[in-house]
Amino acid sequence: MPTARTVQPLPVAPGTGALQALAPLARALAGEGPALLPVAADNPAEADRLTAALAGEPALTGDEDTADDPTALVIATSGSTGTPKGVLLAASALRASAGATHRRLGGPGHWLLAMPAHHIAGIQVLVRALLAGTRPHAVDTTGGFRPDRFAEAAREVLAANGPHYTALVPTQLSRLVSAGGAALAALREFDAVLLGGAATPPALLARAVDSGVRVTTTYGMSETSGGCVYDGRPLDITRVRIDGGTGPIHLAGPMVARGYRNQPGAAAFADGWFRTGDIGRWRGDRLEVLGRADDMIITGGVNVAPLPVERVLTEQHGVREVCVLGVADPEWGQAVVAAVVPTDPAAPPPQDALRAAVKERISAAAAPKRIVFLPELPLRGPGKPDRRALAVLLGS
Incomplete structure (x- = not known):
């Protein structure tokens, strides 16, 4: 592998077009070619902004990449500042996250992509499918997320033998539960519905569970390769530390990012721990997240x-x-x-x-x-x- 690798933008189309990212994503996980910066293909102005800030030169430095465990993805996140940061995710971090997810849910399975795949939650759906050796399907989101199109895409996934999984944000879950009919019937058939991206209203969660949906709430971020705490309980690779009875949440484990692009020694990463910027507390053996410290x-x-x-x-x-x-x-x-x-x-x-x-x-x-x-x-x-x-x- 070359001693100096670059970061190359990976335009990711919305909806079913996101599946075109599977081949370059597989190569990146194998350490072949450049590290990839997923950007929204349907938002060229934002894609250009992120590419200028995070891709191209300078090449990845020694702290940002290693020959034996290459950086596969650079995920753009604005965090709480609005300034783009590039989260450096090694191939091993993505694999560790996907493996821990499958172990928690009941084994590798078939995945339905319903979220934009240039964000970590969406691209992890593709990573999990690649590592499971299964063919993912995607919801057609032309013109927005629609329950009838979810039901149509779900039929293709549910036709395969084995566990069936999908991942949603609360707004999508709310639409599917409210729509009822074929959309809700299809959602009930999934062995697990990962729910993250934003705080879940308790009333929505209760409605979904009462409707027979197997919801698993997730907590995580780009810096942890996606969700690493499910239903308040850390995955088997995740360590959680809280400063004080109620205080800042720190996360550690093989799923944690190397750091930020062009920001050596970023204060959020220290001694193997990532400082999330969130406030939390323990409720028995469950982590309760109270929100961003900045908020x-x-x-x-x-x-x-x-x-x-x-x-x-x-x-x-x-x-x-x-x-x-x-x-x-x-x-x-x-x-x-x-x-x-x-x-x-x-x-x-x-x-x-x-x-x-x-x-x-x-x-x-x-x-x-x-x-x-x-x-x-x-x-x-x-x-x-x-x-x-x-x-x-x-x-x-």
Whole structure:
């Protein structure tokens, strides 16, 4: 293998077109050719931006690549800053993650791709299929994700013998459960439905489970080759450390990235541990993630984690989706503000009832000072609420 390897962009088409990435992905896992930077083929401006920042010269340095365990993928992530970072994933890290997933779920199986494959959750579906030696299928997402097309693609996967798996974000799961009919019937047939990319509202999870869907919630990120904690329990390769009873989450194991492209000695990686930037705590043997440390709201001198507030609000009647964040306030420093998507836009739930539920379940400080009803939440990446866009909207 050449002593200096480069990073080459890999345009990944949406929907069924993503399967064209299988051949170059297999070569990258085998250490053949350059490391690959997956980019969205249908967003050339963003692809060009990421390519300029993370691909080409300089070549991978000694800390970014080794001959015996080549870097296979460089996954672009903006993290919480908006500045593109390239997560260096060795072939061994991707393999370790895929193997641990199969062991947890019940063995290698047949996979249905329903998410964009230039993100880690989507491309890991392809990696798992490659390592399982099975042929993946993909949902046609032309014009957006549709339950009828999911059902159609699922039929092809479910026709094969052996375990059947797929991975979704909460928005997709919500659409499939709400659609019912053939889409929900197909979803019930999967041996496991991995759910990640964004926090899952408890009410949605309960609806899915009550509908007979075998949901496995996942926690992880590009820096851990995707999900590494399933249903709150670490995979058999994952080590979790929390500083204090409630504090920053650190992750370690063979699935952790080498670091960031062109950022030697990045502070997030130290002594084999990755500092996630998330806050969490243990509930028995289960990890509870409370949200990003950067998203913590300090209102009147009290720390409020948005995620528990979101969970309470989504459990209330008439609420479909929620995003909670802090907005600058002259009296409180930051005010807790909730963007709420009602089930029926014409009849949103009473704001006083929503505040009272948070006050009773968490604290008076956590109760939103302001509630704004929206038709939809702005999203980024694989189904995550766009907090920056909401901060601008709610701050105004």
